[in-house]
Amino acid sequence: xxxxxxxxxxxxxxxxxxxxxxxxxxxxxxxxxxxxxxxxxxxxxxxxxxxxxxxxxxxxxxxxxxxxxxxxxxxxxxxxxxxxxxxxxxxxxxxxxxxxxxxxxxxxxxxxxxxxxxxxxxxxxxxxxxxxxxxxxxxxxxxxxxxxxxxxxxxxxxxxxxxxxxxxxxxxxxxxxxxxxxxxxxxxxxxxxxxxxxxxxxxxxxxxxxxxxxxxxxxxxxxxxxxxxxxxxxxxxxxxxxxxxxxxxxxxxxxxxxxxxxxxxxxxxxxxxxxxxxxxxxxxxxxxxxx
Numbered sequence: 551x552x553x554x555x556x557x558x559x560x561x562x563x564x565x566x567x568x569x570x571x572x573x574x575x576x577x578x579x580x581x582x583x584x585x586x587x588x589x590x591x592x593x594x595x596x597x598x599x600x601x602x603x604x605x606x607x608x609x610x611x612x613x614x615x616x617x618x619x620x621x622x623x624x625x626x627x628x629x630x631x632x633x634x635x636x637x638x639x640x641x642x643x644x645x646x647x648x649x650x651x652x653x654x655x656x657x658x659x660x661x662x663x664x665x666x667x668x669x670x671x672x673x674x675x676x677x678x679x680x681x682x683x684x685x686x687x688x689x690x691x692x693x694x695x696x697x698x699x700x701x702x703x704x705x706x707x708x709x710x711x712x713x714x715x716x717x718x719x720x721x722x723x724x725x726x727x728x729x730x731x732x733x734x735x736x737x738x739x740x741x742x743x744x745x746x747x748x749x750x751x752x753x754x755x756x757x758x759x760x761x762x763x764x765x766x767x768x769x770x771x772x773x774x775x776x777x778x779x780x781x782x783x784x785x786x787x788x789x790x791x792x793x794x795x796x797x798x799x800x801x802x803x804x805x806x807x808x809x810x811x812x813x814x815x816x817x818x819x820x821x822x823x824x825x826x827x828x829x830x831x832x833x834x835x836x837x838x839x840x841x
Contacts (some may be wrong), residue, residue, distance in 0.1 A: 554825045555784045559828075562781050562793050565774035567800025571808065572762040572770065579759040581749035582633040583742050585766065590625070590739040592767025593775065597732035600776075606726035611733055616721055621734035623714030626741055628707035635707075638700040641732035645798045647704040649683045652676055654712035662720040664786060671830050672789075679795045679827025686802050687819030711794075725780040735771070792828050799824050 576585050600606040610617070642722060653676060660668060716729060782790040799821060808814060 555781075558777060558784065559781055559793070560796065562777040562790075563768055563807060564772065564800050566793050567797040568804060569766055569770040569774075571801065571804050572766050576759050579755045580751055580763070581746065583630075583745040583749050585763065586629050586633075586742045587746040588763045589767040589771045591733045592733035592764075593771035594732050595726050596768065596772030597735065597775065601726060601729035601732050604726070604729075606729040607732060610722075610725055610729035613651040613722060613725070613730070613734060616718070617730050617733045618737055620714050620718045620730065623710040623717070625734055625738045628710045629738070631703040631707040631710075634699040635703040637787075638697045639704065642645045644649070644704055645801065646683055647701060648708055649680060649794050649798060650705065650712075651708045651711045651794045652791040653680075654709045655716065655787060658713050658716040659787055662716050673832025675827045677827070678830065679792070679824050682820040682823025682825075682827055683795060683798050685799055685823065686814040712791060713789070715782070715815055718776050719782070719787055727782065728776060728814065731775050731779070758796025795824050795828050 573585060586760075598607060601610075632644065632648070639647075641651070648758060656676070664673075693751075717725070717726070778790060778793060781793065784790075800823075814822070
């Protein structure tokens with residue numbers, strides 16, 4: 551990739567890595583459904599306004615049936631599964647399981663025609679990066695692997711992430727992905743709205759909680775998806791899914807900087823492995839074509 555593409559990849563990694571911090575702040579005072587509805591609504595407004603200005607929103611909304619299927623795999627299902635699973639699993643193990651997304655994305659990309667995802671260097675990069683993630687989250691995260699149901703939920707969410715993007719790109723190859731996500735965010739908000747209304751807070755949330763919702767909606771959801779789909783245009787869906795590796799790295803660094811968490815040996819080993827693995831796995835020959 552060019553240096554500009556790497557910068558875009560890092561931006562996407564940052565915007566997709568900081569939600570962990572702000573979600574943890576928001577859910578201390580607000581129900582998960584309220585958090586989902588708020589960030590989805592803000593994301594829908596941002597992407598909707600952008601794509602209406604570009605005159606693509608109303609063109610893509612006619613594919614609403616396919617977009618709804620995409621929304622189930624990318625947003626509605628995963629956000630429910632992960633939120634529910636985190637009641638039983640540690641954040642570290644959850645992050646590790648979400649990082650299987652590039653593996654599933656490789657399988658689906660191959661099924662949908664991109665055989666370049668099986669290049670030797672890329673497979674090595676996936677392995678090196680995933681090993682780095684294990685060091686980053688710590689081996690102690692395996693202490694609650696006995697909860698098979700919750701683990702299955704997160705893996706199902708990861709499969710959904712990988713499948714949904716590859717599916718929509720294959721089914722609507724010339725579509726505006728930002729417009730599609732504007733519609734998908736609106737659908738997600740409507741699905742979770744009844745649950746949110748039954749879980750309204752009994753008192754006014756703190757300024758910190760409200761600010762966390764704004765950051766989640768504007769930067770992590772609106773900005774995060776804009777940067778992610780720009781990365782997809784440059785790298786393809788399978789390679790763009792490597793953003794999940796960067797997510798964990800960013801979350802760990804934020805913990806050190808913001809929460810004064812200790813720098814462990816696992817972090818010192820894991821960070822360079824994630825960087826090297828991401829570099830190897832994201833490389834793509836110019837001749838590679840997604841069919």
